[in-house]
Amino acid sequence: MNIDYKKNKLILSDVRDFNIKHIFECGQCFRWNREEDGTYTGVIQNKVINVKQNDSDVIINNVTESDIDLIEEYFDLKTDYAEIKKRVDTDEIMSEAIKFGYGIRILNQDEWETMVSFMISANNRIPMIKKVIENLSAAFGNYIGNYRGRDYFSFPDAEKLSKAKVEKIQECKAGFRSPRIKEAAERFLKERDIVYNIKNTSYDDGLAYLKTYAGIGDKVANCVLLFSMRQFDTFPVDVWVRRVMQTLYVDKTTKDVDIRKFAENKFGEFSGYAQQYLFFYARENGIGK
DNA sequence: TCCCAGGTCCTGA
DNA sequence: TCAGGACATGGG
Numbered sequence: 001m002n003i004d005y006k007k008n009k010l011i012l013s014d015v016r017d018f019n020i021k022h023i024f025e026c027g028q029c030f031r032w033n034r035e036e037d038g039t040y041t042g043v044i045q046n047k048v049i050n051v052k053q054n055d056s057d058v059i060i061n062n063v064t065e066s067d068i069d070l071i072e073e074y075f076d077l078k079t080d081y082a083e084i085k086k087r088v089d090t091d092e093i094m095s096e097a098i099k100f101g102y103g104i105r106i107l108n109q110d111e112w113e114t115m116v117s118f119m120i121s122a123n124n125r126i127p128m129i130k131k132v133i134e135n136l137s138a139a140f141g142n143y144i145g146n147y148r149g150r151d152y153f154s155f156p157d158a159e160k161l162s163k164a165k166v167e168k169i170q171e172c173k174a175g176f177r178s179p180r181i182k183e184a185a186e187r188f189l190k191e192r193d194i195v196y197n198i199k200n201t202s203y204d205d206g207l208a209y210l211k212t213y214a215g216i217g218d219k220v221a222n223c224v225l226l227f228s229m230r231q232f233d234t235f236p237v238d239v240w241v242r243r244v245m246q247t248l249y250v251d252k253t254t255k256d257v258d259i260r261k262f263a264e265n266k267f268g269e270f271s272g273y274a275q276q277y278l279f280f281y282a283r284e285n286g287i288g289k
Numbered sequence: 290t291c292c293c294a295g296g297t298c299c300t301g302a
Numbered sequence: 303t304c305a306g307g308a309c310a311t312g313g314g
Contacts, residue, residue, distance in 0.1 A: 218296090
């Protein structure tokens with residue numbers, strides 16, 4: 001892969017194991033939207049970024065040259081996905097799932113944003129989760145600018161949310177999660193360093209810590225660990241993963257935590273990648289539904 | 290009207 | 303420990 005910079009664009013050429021639909025629609029992120037021309041626009045930190053793909057060329061629009069490191073980190077460009085696929089390709093089911101979602105990459109997202117986003121995901125639908133996050137950003141984030149006729153806002157920081165009235169959070173349609181979001185913001189302000197250090201600590205310690213937040217249970221904690229803390233030996237189990245696992249691997253009575261442990265045992269340090277291939281495969285094909 | 294959604298929390302055995 | 307219900311909100 002090569003990276004060139006030209007006029008607000010980063011051009012990645014000869015990119016392998018990279019597909020924008022797979023990356024942005026495999027359920028790991030909520031702020032990327034497909035444009036009419038097939039490109040995706042989203043927000044990273046305080047930047048609006050548009051991503052276009054032509055086969056093995058990927059064009060990252062609306063950036064400066066100094067954003068190279070950020071982009072490499074965010075899109076996990078230094079990870080060898082060919083190797084990961086080899087390690088996760090344990091049976092025919094996984095082969096099928098990997099073939100289907102061949103261009104999935106696990107994004108390296110911000111811890112705070114991921115914590116709140118997945119708190120919102122509890123007992124909610126993906127379109128609604130996206131809407132609530134957009135509402136919160138518009139209400140409490142900073143205005144970034146207009147891009148292709150739409151206004152964009154940064155994800156609200158903890159300070160702003162900690163000061164917000166619960167009713168105002170509720171107006172963003174966060175429902176019963178509203179007081180939990182405010183509480184999490186208050187705590188995060190004091191414990192920011194602990195949270196940002198979880199990527200350097202053990203999976204077990206990180207999991208235990210995250211679950212002490214109201215609104216973060218086993219599933220959400222594992223998503224946060226996987227999508228923002230580079231803990232890849234975790235296998236979050238949601239309704240889709242539960243269905244596909246119960247259909248294809250374990251019996252119908254197996255509980256979520258036991259499904260997770262079964263998979264973590266099977267896929268080891270690559271569990272998170274396996275989970276993403278399976279989630280995308282199950283959801284796009286309605287497996288178990 | 291009822292059911293359910295990338296769950297979590299609380300309660301009562 | 304563990305099943306069962308509540309929880310905001312909106313779409314099917």
